[in-house]
Amino acid sequence: xxxxxxxxxCRKAGARDAGFDIGAGLIAADPMFTHEGGADDSPExxxxxxxxxxxxxxxxxxxxIEDLAQKADIEIGDLFSLENNAAHLPDARxxxxxxxxxxxxxxxxxxxxxxxxxxxxxxVDEAVRYxxxxxxxxxxxxxxQSILNGFISVLSENGKSK
Amino acid sequence: MIATTPSDVTPVWLTNRSTKEVVDAELWHxxxxxxxxxxxxxxxxxxxxxxxxxxxxxxxxxxWPQSRHWDWRDKxxxxxxxxxxLSFALVADGMTQxxxxxxxxxRARLTDHEGQHLVYIDFLEAAPWNRNDxxxxxxxxxxxxxxxxxxxxxxxxxxxxxxxxxxxxxPQSNNFYANxxxxxxxxxxxxxxxxxxxxxxxxxxxxxxxxxxxx
Numbered sequence: 001x002x003x004x005x006x007x008x009x010c011r012k013a014g015a016r017d018a019g020f021d022i023g024a025g026l027i028a029a030d031p032m033f034t035h036e037g038g039a040d041d042s043p044e045x046x047x048x049x050x051x052x053x054x055x056x057x058x059x060x061x062x063x064x065i066e067d068l069a070q071k072a073d074i075e076i077g078d079l080f081s082l083e084n085n086a087a088h089l090p091d092a093r094x095x096x097x098x099x100x101x102x103x104x105x106x107x108x109x110x111x112x113x114x115x116x117x118x119x120x121x122x123x124v125d126e127a128v129r130y131x132x133x134x135x136x137x138x139x140x141x142x143x144x145q146s147i148l149n150g151f152i153s154v155l156s157e158n159g160k161s162k
Numbered sequence: 163m164i165a166t167t168p169s170d171v172t173p174v175w176l177t178n179r180s181t182k183e184v185v186d187a188e189l190w191h192x193x194x195x196x197x198x199x200x201x202x203x204x205x206x207x208x209x210x211x212x213x214x215x216x217x218x219x220x221x222x223x224x225x226w227p228q229s230r231h232w233d234w235r236d237k238x239x240x241x242x243x244x245x246x247x248l249s250f251a252l253v254a255d256g257m258t259q260x261x262x263x264x265x266x267x268x269r270a271r272l273t274d275h276e277g278q279h280l281v282y283i284d285f286l287e288a289a290p291w292n293r294n295d296x297x298x299x300x301x302x303x304x305x306x307x308x309x310x311x312x313x314x315x316x317x318x319x320x321x322x323x324x325x326x327x328x329x330x331x332x333p334q335s336n337n338f339y340a341n342x343x344x345x346x347x348x349x350x351x352x353x354x355x356x357x358x359x360x361x362x363x364x365x366x367x368x369x370x371x372x373x374x375x376x377x
Contacts, residue, residue: 002172003189003316005309011184012373013312014177014305020338021295022260022307024329025285027228027355044355081236088236 026087043114046124048086049131050112053155055083056148057102060140072097104155112155126154164238168192168251172313176254176303185303187254189313193238193261197251200258201234205289212296227295228332229287237263237285247284250313252306260306262286264314270326271348272361280326280361281318286310295334311343315367325367330357344370 026044058068065083069076074094081088090113099106108123130151140148168190175184190197209230216226241247246267252260268282291302314327330351331339336358339345345360362370 001320002170002191003313005172005174005189005312007175007184009312009373010175010187010305010309011177013308014175014184014303016342016373017307017338018177018179018301018304019294020307020342021288021293021332021334022310022338023227023229023287023293023332023335024283024339025229025232025287025332026330027231027332027357077236081233085231085233085236088233 044086045128046112047088047114049124049127050109051083051086052131053112053127053148053151054079054098054102056140056144056151058083060145060148068101072101074098102152104152105157108155123154127151130154164198164235164242165192165194166196168194174252174309176252176259176305176309179301179304185254187252187259187303187309189309190251190253191248193234193249193251193263197253197258197261198235198238200289201261204257208290209296212290216296227293227334232285232287234261234287241284248317250310252309254303258289259292259303260286260288260310262310262314264317266321266323268328270328270361270363271359272346272363275326275361275363278326279321279323280328281314281321281323283310283314283327283329286329307338308342312371315362315371318367324364325371326362326364327367328359328361330354330359332357 058065061068063071065079066076069079072079072094074097078088078090078094082090082094095109095113096106099109108127111124112127130147133147170191172189172191174187174189176187177184209227213226213230238249241249241263247263247265249261249263251258251262263284265282265284266279268280270276270278270280286307288301288306290296292304292306294301311327315325318325318327327345329339329345336347339360340347343360343362344366345362346366348359348361350356351359
């Protein structure tokens with residue numbers, strides 16, 4: 001079914017809209033917006049931490065996105081979105097495959113993604129803090145390596161959770 | 163599977179900002195593969211070019227357009243099997259000029275309408291060349307925002323929601339929704355990245371639809 005919108009209405013809309021921007025919708029979590037408030041406690045913050053963790057692990061293993069997608073048997077687009085779009089909600093299989101490749105807890109990756117919620121989500125806060133400490137460079141620096149080690153410790157099956 | 167043709171096409175008109183002339187356009191009911199191809203092949207390179215200009219002008223990143231990471235293919239993939247989500251695209255000059263996705267499951271927050279169904283606009287974005295927040299180049303077409311809001315209202319009426327719509331505005335667009343659309347500003351939403359939430363009640367929706375006719 002089509003709508004009725006007249007040419008005259010559109011003409012007036014065109015004059016009225018000039019100079020306005022019209023964007024609406026979730027920002028999609030660029031790290032730079034977290035300091036503007038509101039994101040730190042949102043699922044996007046922990047998803048951002050998940051994306052940063054995956055990116056660090058991938059680079060630490062010297063893998064491209066394509067390489068890791070192939071190794072984990074997951075979609076390249078899904079992996080790219082996981083690393084770059086905190087609004088992207090991955091499916092459980094993707095996280096399972098990644099947890100297998102990285103040797104960390106699938107349950108905790110699920111918690112970080114927002115797919116699940118546990119009573120003890122202290123590791124989520126810790127992971128977000130580790131993510132906040134990391135910076136994007138081509139090769140892992142010693143500091144990033146240290147951050148990654150902390151990440152692994154937190155997200156391992158027996159990692160600290162209190 | 164993204165569709166290749168829209169389910170319906172409503173004729174509309176956009177205004178060329180430099181000539182002030184109205185040009186023929188189409189409101190496509192359903193974002194299709196062509197729109198996503200336009201987004202990938204035309205929107206993204208143009209956006210990157212404009213971001214480069216902003217960077218060269220040393221504009222702080224926090225003032226760059228917040229929607230620059232949006233992935234419309236990803237957004238469509240997320241909703242393609244959901245009956246409660248619809249999408250629209252505006253096409254003129256053979257090119258996609260703006261896109262919108264809506265959700266029919268959300269409820270109103272305005273005091274007198276709390277809990278009533280509304281059409282919630284998940285995402286709405288104009289092509290980079292139709293925007294004012296990207297470097298010094300003037301927008302090419304105007305009118306796409308109001309036309310998409312009009313479409314959301316008419317869809318709301320079709321669904322029996324009496325024209326009620328709601329959305330979270332990007333910071334640079336707050337003026338448009340408050341002043342050009344007459345939506346009620348319900349303030350910053352701490353659960354939604356502190357974006358401001360706007361809602362239109364049935365009376366205001368009717369007024370918006372009639373604005374172009376009655377003035």
